[in-house]
Amino acid sequence: MLEVKNLSKDFGGLQIIRDLSLKVEAGERRVILGPNGAGKTTLFHLLAGTLAPSQGEIRFDGAAIGALNAVRRARLGMARSYQKNNLFESLTIRENLMLAASAALGKSGKLFRDPRHDAAVKARIDEIAEQIALTETLDAQVSTAPYGIRRQLEVGIALATKPKLLLMDEPTSGVGPSMIDHFHRLLNQLPRSITLLIIEHDMDLAFDVADRISVLNFGEKLFEGTPTETKGNAMVRSIYLGEREGGEHNA
Ligand SMILES: Nc1ncnc2c1ncn2[C@@H]1O[C@H](COP(=O)(O)OP(=O)(O)O)[C@@H](O)[C@H]1O
Ligand SMILES: [Mg+2]
Structure with a gap:
């Protein structure tokens, strides 16, 4: 239902999103995981149409939507829950x-x-x-x-x-531990008629809610797989868990 092909975004010569491709099935719960500054929020801006890509293609529900503005994408069934x-x-x-x-x-x-x-x-x-x-x-x-x-x-x-697709940018950021559990249940209860794309820094919630996880690092897709595959991947562990062990929490 969502297909991203070779998407890139430059800001003043810096490549924030690099040649990113992504395919999300209807009804899927996909979590985007990645350290601070990986480009996760920028990716959502590109999907929602609040930023224009430097390169690449976005298809939603079978249609190329790259040329549509945010309002028209919303009308097609894309919604976004803001961090602010x-x-x-x-x-x-x-x-x-x-x-x-x-x-x-x-x-x-x-x-x-x-x-x-x-x-x-x-x-x-x-x-x-x-x-x-x-x-x-x-x-x-x-x-x-x-x-x-x-x-x-x-x-x-x-x-x-x-919406057909709901983009959620860190729905649990700043939320206390008991409330995070509550959010797990809430997200799990949403009907499968809504496809969820969730940026999440809480690993437990990511593993609990996701069908598949895409890991972003420096604007690139580093890894993609089921929660179990993601947990077991050495590269993901060194990059993502390594940062957490260093105490630099992604918030
Ligand atoms: N409007 C912008 N202009 C220039 N740089 C930006 C802009 N928005 C984000 N960035 C940079 O892009 C990188 C990725 O940011 P962001 O997408 O917010 O990451 P994440 O959500 O994964 O933490 C950061 O280094 C950030 O400073
Ligand atoms: Mg962000």
Whole structure:
């Protein structure tokens, strides 16, 4: 469903992504693993259309999308959960989901009646709340919600468009250990109608959630395989685990 061929990105003469090829099947959970600065976030920008590649080809759902901007890629079913917070602080979780759901359902125009009373919007909010396990917390104000809950909500907002492919950039960064477990379950519960591409620095979560793992290092794909294959690969261990043992955590 996603195919990347010989993708490269230069920034002022520096090659940040080098000749990267990648194929993700529909419904797959693919984790992108790699040390800080490997080019993971840049890769997501190239996929989502917020950065233009220097070279290479991207196919999504059978179509070449390299020439499409981010909005048009989103319309084709690509969504992205951002590393930076993108939430309305003074509103509740329900209201944040309502805005996302009514926009996605095309009901945010002022000619429409109040989306709070729209049955389709309400149903969509309930559905998303259940997918991200926030049903009990819907009426909490975002500004008072713990960090982990906010990260969950970001996933919910990305889900509002019913994406085919969800790009998640370090969904658990800055989230405490108990919340990481919670995120494992949450990601495992998402329907397989959504393909997941997840940048993750938590190895346990990566191994738990992924069908396959692609390891990036200096913009290149160093290794790709199942979690078991990845764990057992000597090159991956020396590069990725070596960095962790050196204490330089990827955050
Ligand atoms: N807009 C930019 N201009 C120049 N260099 C950039 C830009 N964005 C990222 N980089 C560089 O690209 C490299 C990869 O960054 P990034 O994709 O954020 O890595 P990761 O997400 O794997 O930590 C880093 O060395 C970073 O400094
Ligand atoms: Mg990053």
